[in-house]
Amino acid sequence: MSAKKFRTKKFLKVSLIYFLLFVALLGMVDYYAMMAYSMWLVVLIALPAALLLGYRHVKKGKHDHVDEIAEELL
Secondary structure (H helix, E strand, O other), rough: OOOOOOOOHHHHHHHHHHHOOOOOOOOHHHHHHOOOOHHHHHHHHHHHHHHHHHHHHHHOOOOOOOHHHHHHHH
8 A cells, every 4th residue: 555645735736725715705704794703713714724625635636626726826
């Protein structure tokens, strides 16, 4: 059984895409909630979620739409 190589550069790209997605979605929720939350709270929720999903995405090793977006934009 071979261990998959963890690629840091891909992890950072994918995590950034997830982070932007979460900030946009949480920002829209915050907007419709009439600015009930601070933007710092949105970032504090989105950052760990994006890092966790980025890590899991890279460890899974499948090529996905997120990979394509990360390669095109970054």
